[in-house]
Amino acid sequence: MPAVVLRAPLKDLADGHHEVTAEGASVEEVLRAVERAYPRLVGWILDEQGKVRRHVNVFLNGEQVRQGAAVAPGDRLYVLASITGGS
Amino acid sequence: MGTKKGLFVLQGEGDGPYEVAARAFAGDVVEFAAKDRRTGRYLASVTSGFYGPRLLWTDDPGGEWQVAAGPSFPSHTGAAVERIWMIRAGEADGLLYAGVDPAALFMSTDGGESWTLNEALWNERIAGDWRPGLGGLALHSICPWPGDPRRLAIGVSAAGVWLTDDGGETWRTGYPGLVPLYMPEEVREHTNVLCVHNMHRAPLLPERLFMQFHGSVYRSDDAGASWTDIAEGLPSGFGFPLVVDPADPGCAYVIPLTGAEDRVTPDGKARVYETRDAGASWTARAEGLPEKDAWLTVLRQAFTGGDDGEGDGLSLWFGATSGEVFGSVDAGRSWFVAARHLAPVTSVRVA
Numbered sequence: 001m002p003a004v005v006l007r008a009p010l011k012d013l014a015d016g017h018h019e020v021t022a023e024g025a026s027v028e029e030v031l032r033a034v035e036r037a038y039p040r041l042v043g044w045i046l047d048e049q050g051k052v053r054r055h056v057n058v059f060l061n062g063e064q065v066r067q068g069a070a071v072a073p074g075d076r077l078y079v080l081a082s083i084t085g086g087s
Numbered sequence: 088m089g090t091k092k093g094l095f096v097l098q099g100e101g102d103g104p105y106e107v108a109a110r111a112f113a114g115d116v117v118e119f120a121a122k123d124r125r126t127g128r129y130l131a132s133v134t135s136g137f138y139g140p141r142l143l144w145t146d147d148p149g150g151e152w153q154v155a156a157g158p159s160f161p162s163h164t165g166a167a168v169e170r171i172w173m174i175r176a177g178e179a180d181g182l183l184y185a186g187v188d189p190a191a192l193f194m195s196t197d198g199g200e201s202w203t204l205n206e207a208l209w210n211e212r213i214a215g216d217w218r219p220g221l222g223g224l225a226l227h228s229i230c231p232w233p234g235d236p237r238r239l240a241i242g243v244s245a246a247g248v249w250l251t252d253d254g255g256e257t258w259r260t261g262y263p264g265l266v267p268l269y270m271p272e273e274v275r276e277h278t279n280v281l282c283v284h285n286m287h288r289a290p291l292l293p294e295r296l297f298m299q300f301h302g303s304v305y306r307s308d309d310a311g312a313s314w315t316d317i318a319e320g321l322p323s324g325f326g327f328p329l330v331v332d333p334a335d336p337g338c339a340y341v342i343p344l345t346g347a348e349d350r351v352t353p354d355g356k357a358r359v360y361e362t363r364d365a366g367a368s369w370t371a372r373a374e375g376l377p378e379k380d381a382w383l384t385v386l387r388q389a390f391t392g393g394d395d396g397e398g399d400g401l402s403l404w405f406g407a408t409s410g411e412v413f414g415s416v417d418a419g420r421s422w423f424v425a426a427r428h429l430a431p432v433t434s435v436r437v438a
Contacts, residue, residue, distance in 0.1 A: 010138075040154070043138075049165060049166070049167050053137065053139050055136060056138065081137040081138075082137065085136040
């Protein structure tokens with residue numbers, strides 16, 4: 001299964017897990033599976049229409065990708081706050 | 088106090104001193120926070136610069152907050168909530184309203200734990216191709232009718248006043264009299280780009296509403312159907328917040344800013360203006376407020392009247408983007424500083 005690396009505050013919403021595994025063949029499917037496993041994450045990474053939020057970046061094995069990108073077993077996804085966010 | 092850097096709970100009595108009793112949501116923008124006096128429940132609108140907006144509730148603002156189910160748009164709209172501008176108690180047990188960007192009204196019947204989109208108003212928004220103001224497409228003013236949950240007036244930047252008499256099943260506009268000076272003269276009469284900044288109802292005379300508009304101040308005596316300009320006597324018609332005295336239907340307070348191009352208190356003087364004759368005349372209320380080099384910006388939700396007094400004993404509170412909070416416990420005749428050095432203040436409410 002792909003692994004998903006989370007940092008605070010997302011890590012706290014995933015019951016403190018820095019790294020979780022989830023099934024899925026695309027970035028979106030994997031992130032949806034993470035939401036199902038940790039419902040407190042719903043609305044944080046993906047908005048209510050299922051789009052990755054504007055100021056959240058997803059990296060696949062070190063390369064920034066869009067949510068439709070294919071994911072293979074053994075891949076690592078990093079979910080990180082963008083430098084364009086904040087206030 | 089909602090601020091750009093979290094929620095601050097100020098505690099104190101009378102004219103002070105006040106101290107910061109609690110801070111929550113560090114680092115996030117707290118757009119709005121208020122207490123539902125019917126239940127004692129606190130509600131807050133919080134926006135993370137990264138992870139989006141959410142509405143939370145608690146019975147102890149210094150303790151743990153629960154995330155509400157919504158407000159969020161159903162999939163058929165294709166929309167996503169950008170910001171929750173305001174939360175307001177309705178006229179039935181458990182009934183609450185939330186106004187959001189993109190402009191939509193959400194309703195809760197369980198005290199704010201779950202939320203449902205008002206589809207009829209959303210359909211008006213799509214049909215009317217509503218346009219945003221500088222702060223977004225914001226439904227920020229919600230005015231229930233005391234004792235009647237079917238009647239509601241709302242204000243939208245920039246889509247004017249919308250009215251319902253059937254609990255939100257159908258809506259109509261309240262545009263006549265509003266003059267959008269920022270539009271070409273030829274289209275002013277027919278445009279729906281009407282930038283309401285804030286609107287409140289006089290509880291003892293519900294047909295009367297006061298409005299701070301983008302460039303003037305208005306009054307309605309027919310429940311929002313039409314509007315009369317009452318800005319004469321003010322140093323500027325521009326500003327954002329507005330407060331009414333619940334005991335006096337002739338009373339409103341505004342905090343004028345120089346203008347759309349210079350959104351600070353005029354001449355470096357912080358002044359609140361009061362009318363007690365429904366806008367026929369205005370009186371500056373500035374004793375105790377900074378009179379020199381005070382270039383304050385006071386945002387839309389950052390001015391409020393307390394629920395603990397009225398008439399001569401009305402308490403008034405406003406916060407500035409400079410991080411100062413000012414209070415009055417004598418209806419604006421004198422003012423004191425309740426807090427300094429907070430983050431830019433986005434909203435103020437008395438709990």
